[in-house]
Amino acid sequence: MKHQEQIIIEKMKNGDESGLRHMFDIYYSPLCILAMRYLDAFDVAEDLVQEVFINFWENKRIHSLNSSLKSYLFTAVKNNALNYIRKNNRYRIEELDDEFDILMEELDTDVLEEKKAKLFMELDQLSEQSRKVFEAIVFDNMKYKEVAEELDVSLNTIKTHFSRALKQLRSSLDIIILIMLS
Incomplete structure (x- = not known):
C-alpha cells in the first residue's frame, strides 16, 4: 500500500488527475464504510467521503500533507462525520470517537x-x-x-x-x- 500511496502522491503533486482517480479507487469504499460507523444513511456517508476527496484536490492538500495519505483521509472522513453528527445532534460523540482508533493501529x-x-x-x-x-x-x-x-x-x-x-x-x-x- 505504501508504494501505491507514493505513486498517488507524486501524481497529485504534479497536478495529474489520474492520481485522484487512483486514490478514489483505493480508498472510496473503505472510507464510506468508515463513515457508516458514525452515520445511518449510506448516501450521507458517500457525500461526506466525496467532499473529502473534492476538498483534498481543490485545496491542493497534497502539498501540506504531513502524515500518510491513508491517515489523512481516514481522519478527515472521521472528522467530517463527527461534525455532521454534531450539526444534526444524532449521537453522543464521546461513545463513537474511540472506535476509530482500531483502524489506525496494527x-x-x-x-x-x-x-x-x-x-x-x-x-x-x-x-x-x-x-x-x-x-x-x-x-x-x-x-x-x-x-x-x-x-x-x-x-x-x-x-x-x-x-x-x-x-x-x-x-x-x-x-x-x-x-x-x-
Whole structure:
C-alpha cells in the first residue's frame, strides 16, 4: 500500500488527475464504510467521503500533507462525520470517537482472525442478495457498476443492498475496512 500511496502522491503533486482517480479507487469504499460507523444513511456517508476527496484536490492538500495519505483521509472522513453528527445532534460523540482508533493501529493476528470469524458468522445472517453484493464489493473489490451488471440489477439496487449489509454488520465495520485495505 505504501508504494501505491507514493505513486498517488507524486501524481497529485504534479497536478495529474489520474492520481485522484487512483486514490478514489483505493480508498472510496473503505472510507464510506468508515463513515457508516458514525452515520445511518449510506448516501450521507458517500457525500461526506466525496467532499473529502473534492476538498483534498481543490485545496491542493497534497502539498501540506504531513502524515500518510491513508491517515489523512481516514481522519478527515472521521472528522467530517463527527461534525455532521454534531450539526444534526444524532449521537453522543464521546461513545463513537474511540472506535476509530482500531483502524489506525496494527492488530494482533489472533484478534484479526477472531474478528474475521465473527464477520463471517454475521454474513450468514444477511439476505442472499445483500451477501452477494457485499462479498463482491468487499472481497472481490468490484465497483458498484460491475456488481450491478453481473447481477443484472440497477445501480441503486446494489447501493441499497450494500447499505443494508453495512447496517447489519455495523459491529464489524472495522475489520471490513482492514480487509479492503489489505
